[in-house]
Amino acid sequence: MGFKERVFSGVQPTGNLHLGNYLGAIKRFAELQDSYECIYCVVDMHAITQDMRVWGGPEELTRCIREVTAAYLAAGIDPEKHIVFNQSQVSGHAELAWVFNCVARLGWLNRMTQFKEKAGKDRENASVGLYAYPTLMAADILLYRATHVPVGEDQKQHIELTRDIAQKFNNDFAASIARLGLGDAALEGGYFPLTEPLIGGPAARVMSLRDGSKKMSKSDPSDLSRINLTDDADAVASKIRKAKTDPEPLPSEPEGLKGRPEAENLVGIYAALSGEPREAVLASFGGGQFSTFKAALVDLAVARLGPIGGEMKRLVADPGHIDAILRDGANRARTLADATMGQVKDILGFVR
Numbered sequence: 001m002g003f004k005e006r007v008f009s010g011v012q013p014t015g016n017l018h019l020g021n022y023l024g025a026i027k028r029f030a031e032l033q034d035s036y037e038c039i040y041c042v043v044d045m046h047a048i049t050q051d052m053r054v055w056g057g058p059e060e061l062t063r064c065i066r067e068v069t070a071a072y073l074a075a076g077i078d079p080e081k082h083i084v085f086n087q088s089q090v091s092g093h094a095e096l097a098w099v100f101n102c103v104a105r106l107g108w109l110n111r112m113t114q115f116k117e118k119a120g121k122d123r124e125n126a127s128v129g130l131y132a133y134p135t136l137m138a139a140d141i142l143l144y145r146a147t148h149v150p151v152g153e154d155q156k157q158h159i160e161l162t163r164d165i166a167q168k169f170n171n172d173f174a175a176s177i178a179r180l181g182l183g184d185a186a187l188e189g190g191y192f193p194l195t196e197p198l199i200g201g202p203a204a205r206v207m208s209l210r211d212g213s214k215k216m217s218k219s220d221p222s223d224l225s226r227i228n229l230t231d232d233a234d235a236v237a238s239k240i241r242k243a244k245t246d247p248e249p250l251p252s253e254p255e256g257l258k259g260r261p262e263a264e265n266l267v268g269i270y271a272a273l274s275g276e277p278r279e280a281v282l283a284s285f286g287g288g289q290f291s292t293f294k295a296a297l298v299d300l301a302v303a304r305l306g307p308i309g310g311e312m313k314r315l316v317a318d319p320g321h322i323d324a325i326l327r328d329g330a331n332r333a334r335t336l337a338d339a340t341m342g343q344v345k346d347i348l349g350f351v352r
Helices: 019-032 058-074 092-103 106-110 113-119 128-142 153-172 174-180 233-242 261-274 278-285 290-316 319-348
Strands: 006-011 037-042 083-086 148-151 196-199
Touching (some): 006 058, 006 128, 019 037, 019 058, 019 148, 019 261, 037 058, 037 319, 058 083, 058 290, 058 319, 083 319, 092 128, 092 153, 092 319, 106 128, 106 153, 113 153, 128 153, 148 153, 153 174, 174 319, 233 290, 261 278, 261 290
Parallel strands (some): 006 148, 037 083, 148 196
16 A cells, blocks of 8 residues: 655745746646645745845744745635645644754765755855755655655755655664554555655746846846736736847747747746647747737736736735634644654654
C-alpha cells in the first residue's frame, strides 16, 4: 500500500505579491485542488530568516500573512475542502525541523545555491536560519508526509534535499520503524515518502519586465519590473506597454525565441494566462509587431488579474475573516502534524 497522495506547498509573506507568484505558484495551487488533497501554507517562519530591514518588521509581517491568504482565496483555493493556514500556528514545523537539522549533513546544505544568492558576499553576517531554512522546508513538507510539491525549476534543489533527508531518516531508523510497524510497504518499510516535484508549465519562472534575464521580484527597485496582483487595470496596461522588447517581430515558432529573453518572457506570460501552449500563441501572433501582441496581452492580463486583485482588496479589508480561516486551517493541520510528530518521537526513542 502506498502513501496517500497529498500536495503541500507554501508562499512566503515577504512583500507585495506579483504576477510571478501567481503564475509560478498560486494559480497552480488552485488547479491541483481537483486532483489531490491539498495543504497550502503561508510560510511565515521562513519570512524572518533575514534581517528585519528585509522582512519589514512585525506589523508588515502581519499584513503580508493576510495578503498571501487573501491571494490564495481570491485565486480560487477552497479553505473548506483543503487546508489553508500559516506555518507559525503549528509547532510541529519547528520540532521536525530540529530533527532534520540532526539528520541532514553540512555538505548537503553547503551545496544549496539559494543561500549563496541571498547571503551574498557577507555570508558571515547571515543568520543561521537563512542557512538552515532548507531543513525547515523539508519539515514543512514531510510533517504532512506530502507526496507531491508544486515548484518552479529554482526550487528543485530543495525537493532533492527533502528526498535525501527522508531517505536518510528512513535508513537510519529502519529497525525502529519496523519494530513499531510504521513503515510503508511501497517504500520498503520507510516512514517518510520520497516527495516528487510537480514542475510548472509555461511561465513557471516569470522574468522581469525590464530585464528578461532576471526573475520577476518584489525586491527589484523598479515597480515597472513587475505586475503586482493588486495593480489596477491602468497600471497593468502601462507596465505591459512599457515592458522591454527587441526590434524584431515575433517569431512563428518557439525556436525563434532563443536569445530573445524579453520576447520569450512575454510569450510565456501570455501562454500561462491563456492556458495555451507557446506554439499556439506564436501561431497567432508570429510575424506581427510587438505593439499588436502587447495590446492583446494587456486585454488578457486585465481580464484574468482584475477580478483577483479586486477580491484580494475586499478580503484584506476584513482581517477577522482571514484570521478565522487561518485558525481553522491551523487546527486541521495540527491534527495531522501532531500524529506525525508523535510517531517520529516514538521512532527516535523519546519518552512521551
